[in-house]
Amino acid sequence: MVRVRRVNYSFEVPTPPAPHPPAPPRSTALRATARLTGDALDQAWEVYRQAFEPLEVLAVERHLMSRAEFDAVGADERVDKHVVLDEDGRVRAFGTLTAHFAAMPLLSEPFFAHRWPEHHAQRRLWYVGCVCVDPARRGDGLLPALMTSMCRVVGEEGGLAVLDVCRHNEEEVGLVGAIDRVLDAVAPGARATRLDAQAFWAWEFPPAGRPDVVRPRGES
Numbered sequence: 160m161v162r163v164r165r166v167n168y169s170f171e172v173p174t175p176p177a178p179h180p181p182a183p184p185r186s187t188a189l190r191a192t193a194r195l196t197g198d199a200l201d202q203a204w205e206v207y208r209q210a211f212e213p214l215e216v217l218a219v220e221r222h223l224m225s226r227a228e229f230d231a232v233g234a235d236e237r238v239d240k241h242v243v244l245d246e247d248g249r250v251r252a253f254g255t256l257t258a259h260f261a262a263m264p265l266l267s268e269p270f271f272a273h274r275w276p277e278h279h280a281q282r283r284l285w286y287v288g289c290v291c292v293d294p295a296r297r298g299d300g301l302l303p304a305l306m307t308s309m310c311r312v313v314g315e316e317g318g319l320a321v322l323d324v325c326r327h328n329e330e331e332v333g334l335v336g337a338i339d340r341v342l343d344a345v346a347p348g349a350r351a352t353r354l355d356a357q358a359f360w361a362w363e364f365p366p367a368g369r370p371d372v373v374r375p376r377g378e379s
Contacts, residue, residue: 189308195233195240202250203242204229210291218325219359237262238288241299241308242314252301255288256309256320263288275319290322290352293308306338314346323353 195203204226211223223262224232232238237259243252260268263286272279287309292301313320328334335351 188248189241189304191239191308191312192239192378193236193239195242199250200230200233201243203233203240203253206250206253206293207289207291209294211289214325214327217327220325222325232288234273235262241305242307243292243308245296251296252291252298252305254305254309255290256285256312258273258282258285258318260284260286265368278319279302281316283316285313285318285320287320287322302337302342303345306341310342310346310349 207229208223214222232255233240238255238257241254241256241300242250245251260266260271266286268279271284275284290302290305290309292305309320312318322338323369324334339351342351
């Protein structure tokens with residue numbers, strides 16, 4: 160028997176947002192837009208693909224959108240697109256944020272409406288679809304710059320942001336801890352809450368006539 164898991168976290172961002180958020184790294188620019196098209200869409204896709212493609216063999220549930228799905232998100236004005244551009248105007252970091260939960264069909268909007276009725280009624284609940292940085296520019300301060308842009312939106316009303324994290328990113332990569340460290344700088348007072356966990360279980364049956372079970376590769 161094998162078990163894998165994914166979890167959902169919320170990050171409550173205080174009002175007002177951090178008074179002096181870190182400046183973007185030199186030679187970069189921040190941009191938020193309702194639609195992403197042309198070269199910017201292609202470049203954002205490459206950043207996104209390189210960040211999420213490794214999860215194809217590490218997470219049970221699919222995390223990588225198809226190109227058609229990604230293009231649909233790029234055109235969906237209910238979803239804010241935040242990008243960090245380098246000195247040549249090329250997308251080097253990319254994230255999505257929406258307060259329209261209908262744009263995320265796998266989310267249970269009644270769950271959020273029941274748990275945070277005021278936030279939901281006032282549209283102060285946000286879902287983070289993805290946050291990713293060009294692998295060639297990791298460590299250059301682009302993640303804090305991107306999160307500053309996104310937190311500014313959530314923090315304007317003392318909102319709450321929700322993010323889905325797979326087990327690999329939580330336990331092996333330490334993504335939640337990394338987000339907490341960034342938020343300490345860009346949104347002091349933001350509080351994280353673990354909302355839910357979903358476990359995927361597998362039962363392996365031996366071939367007929369063989370009582371022994373062959374363990375999956377990597378298990379003792």
